[in-house]
Structures are given as structure tokens and as C-alpha cells.
Amino acid sequence: xxxxxxxxxxxxxxxxxxxxxxxxxxxxxxxxxxxxxxxxxxxxxxxxxxxxxxxxxxxxxxxxxxxxxxxxxxxxxxxxxxxxxxxxxxxxxxxxxxxxxxxxxxxxxxxxxxxxxxxxxxxxxxxxxx
Amino acid sequence: xxxxxxxxxxxxxxxxxxxxxxxxxxxxxxxxxxxxxxxxxxxxxxxxxxxxxxxxxxxxxxxxxxxxxxxxxxxxxxxxxxxxxxxxxxxxxxxxx
Numbered sequence: 001x002x003x004x005x006x007x008x009x010x011x012x013x014x015x016x017x018x019x020x021x022x023x024x025x026x027x028x029x030x031x032x033x034x035x036x037x038x039x040x041x042x043x044x045x046x047x048x049x050x051x052x053x054x055x056x057x058x059x060x061x062x063x064x065x066x067x068x069x070x071x072x073x074x075x076x077x078x079x080x081x082x083x084x085x086x087x088x089x090x091x092x093x094x095x096x097x098x099x100x101x102x103x104x105x106x107x108x109x110x111x112x113x114x115x116x117x118x119x120x121x122x123x124x125x126x127x128x129x130x
Numbered sequence: 131x132x133x134x135x136x137x138x139x140x141x142x143x144x145x146x147x148x149x150x151x152x153x154x155x156x157x158x159x160x161x162x163x164x165x166x167x168x169x170x171x172x173x174x175x176x177x178x179x180x181x182x183x184x185x186x187x188x189x190x191x192x193x194x195x196x197x198x199x200x201x202x203x204x205x206x207x208x209x210x211x212x213x214x215x216x217x218x219x220x221x222x223x224x225x226x227x
Contacts, residue, residue: 018185059181064136
């Protein structure tokens with residue numbers, strides 16, 4: 001029986017301009033990834049909302065499929081309070097092979113002012129499993 | 131194995147050299163895979179591509195470094211590296227149906 005599952009992985013970004021590798025596996029019963037979302041977790045008082053806080057790239061099935069390479073935005077607390085929309089889910093339709101690795105990277109684009117404050121990036125995969 | 135597992139039946143292969151003429155250098159976009167063969171990389175060197183990004187630390191990378199598409203190369207201050215060499219592979223036919 002098919003079901004829908006959301007898997008989240010957290011990346012730690014500890015320096016300005018850091019490159020954080022992504023290397024993970026998804027549950028073996030995952031058949032398809034139909035959505036992906038990357039969100040910066042943290043508040044940076046000196047930073048306005050920006051579309052290019054970081055960039056991330058993700059390949060599926062041992063680098064056989066590379067559907068995503070995009071910017072990761074940051075929404076300031078002030079914007080978040082008045083905003084009526086939330087950072088959306090990127091729709092995908094990527095078939096997954098059992099045991100295939102997910103690889104890629106996240107890169108900080110140095111949008112914070114000094115001193116640098118460590119933060120997390122939460123990457124969520126929406127999966128169809130059976 | 132590396133290529134067949136990605137559905138590549140045949141490919142074009144050559145050496146690809148990136149001359150480093152400044153602190154930052156961007157290559158033209160292409161659809162090939164680039165496997166880094168240069169060694170003695172300076173600490174702080176960054177090579178960023180569409181699928182993989184490398185920042186050289188205190189030690190040299192221990193595994194095969196594979197990049198795809200367009201590259202952005204950032205040289206650290208004071209580095210004397212003048213070129214980067216890659217093996218470039220461009221798929222010509224695939225097994226995918």
C-alpha cells in the first residue's frame with residue numbers, strides 16, 4: 001500500500017562561506033520523491049530578507065538524477081510576521097532506486113554581517129513509500 | 131561501473147584544463163562530468179559546480195572529486211596555482227528508455 005512520508009535532515013553551518021556536504025540515504029521503501037524544501041533555521045537581526053542566503057544542490061540515486069540546484073532564501077522575523085505566504089515546496093517527480101544515495105552540498109553565500117552566527121538548514125523530502 | 135550505473139552506454143572523454151587567471155574564474159557551462167586530477171591543491175581553494183562543491187582544508191581530498199556542468203573556482207589569497215586539470219566525460223548515448 002502506498003503512503004506519503006516526510007523525512008527531514010538538518011545541516012549545521014558553522015562558518016561564513018562554509019560548504020556542507022550532503023550525503024544521506026532515504027528509507028528503502030521510498031519509491032519516489034515528489035517534493036523538496038530547504039529552510040534556513042535561525043534569526044539574524046542584522047540581515048534583511050534575502051533570496052540568496054545560501055545555495056543547495058541535491059542528486060538522487062547515486063548521482064544519476066540531479067533535479068535540484070537552487071538558492072535558499074532567508075526571511076527575517078519582521079517579514080515573517082507580516083508575510084501571508086511561506087517558503088514553498090519544490091515539486092519533484094524523481095523515482096528512487098532502493099539504497100541509492102542522496103548527495104550534494106549546501107553553501108553559505110556570506111549574507112550575514114560580522115560576527116557570524118552558526119545556523120541550521122532543514123531539508124525536507126516528501127516521499128511516496130510502499 | 132561509474133558510468134553504466136548512470137545509464138551511460140558510450141561517452142566522449144578528454145582532458146580539460148582550467149587556467150586560473152585571477153582570484154575567481156568561471157568556466158563555460160557544459161553538460162560533462164569533470165573528475166579532478168590535479169594534486170597539491172592550496173588550502174582554501176574552492177571549486178563549486180552544480181552537483182558538488184569542494185573547499186580544500188588542511189589535508190588534500192582523499193576521494194575522487196567529481197563535478198558537473200559549470201565551475202566556479204576561487205583561489206585563496208597568495209596561492210600560486212595556475213591551472214586545474216580534469217578528466218572530462220560527456221555522455222554520447224545512454225541506456226535510458
